[in-house]
Amino acid sequence: xxxxxxxxxxxxxxxxxxxxxxxxxxxxxxxxxxxxxxxxxxxxxxxxxxxxxxxxxxxxxxxxxxxxxxxxxxxxxxxxxxxxxxxxxxxxxxxxxxxxxxxxxxxxxxxxxxxx
Amino acid sequence: xxxxxxxxxxxxxxxxxxxxxxxxxxxxxxxxxxxxxxxxxxxxxxxxxxxxxxxxxxxxxxxxxxxxxxxxxxxxxxxxxxxxxxxxxxxxxxxxxxxxxxxxxxxxxxxxxxxx
Numbered sequence: 444x445x446x447x448x449x450x451x452x453x454x455x456x457x458x459x460x461x462x463x464x465x466x467x468x469x470x471x472x473x474x475x476x477x478x479x480x481x482x483x484x485x486x487x488x489x490x491x492x493x494x495x496x497x498x499x500x501x502x503x504x505x506x507x508x509x510x511x512x513x514x515x516x517x518x519x520x521x522x523x524x525x526x527x528x529x530x531x532x533x534x535x536x537x538x539x540x541x542x543x544x545x546x547x548x549x550x551x552x553x554x555x556x557x558x559x
Numbered sequence: 560x561x562x563x564x565x566x567x568x569x570x571x572x573x574x575x576x577x578x579x580x581x582x583x584x585x586x587x588x589x590x591x592x593x594x595x596x597x598x599x600x601x602x603x604x605x606x607x608x609x610x611x612x613x614x615x616x617x618x619x620x621x622x623x624x625x626x627x628x629x630x631x632x633x634x635x636x637x638x639x640x641x642x643x644x645x646x647x648x649x650x651x652x653x654x655x656x657x658x659x660x661x662x663x664x665x666x667x668x669x670x671x672x673x674x675x
Contacts, residue, residue, distance in 0.1 A: 474661065476661065476662070484667075485665035485666060485667050485668055486663075487665075488663065488664075491661040491662065493661070499661040499662055531602055533604060535604075546654065547594065547606055547609055548594075548663060549606060550596070550603065550604035550605075550606070551603070552602065553602050553603060555602070
């Protein structure tokens, strides 16, 4: 079965550079989520999109922006990168709208971002 | 505020034995979902099992079962017949069923090591 595809898998950037992370959800999934997992930490929710509209927002820095396109893929844009942005960034997708507790999120393999 | 607590930072289990990973949660909502994910050293997040707050029976998925005690607000994961490949980080997560709420809240995780 098709899974969530994230690219690139690894990314190395310098401070103050920009980065773009891409996510291709499972076919027919209408909701995309982004999480950030720092070293030795649990994943922290950044932002989500349902049917191409922002649906929920977490602790996402103003330097970050994201969108979901007409083909449901999503991109996380990160500008003015800082050392503290080094983390594993997950994209997840699910089928179904908000308000439902049973909304299983399937995660991609993640993009490991290193900021030097 | 919703919160997930995993009190076991690390655990060891002998191969072929059963192990229980603890998870307690805090929420004021009556409708919510509880999830367990496995994160191997390679980094991906693998969905294991789901339990809904209104489900009367404990969830089971192969060697995984969830010991759900609603009154105690606990959702412990039981892995039977442990295998070496079960060595990984395990995260408990929760999602409340509010309209417009999409995010998972994760616990800090339990690192399980299966011994041969």
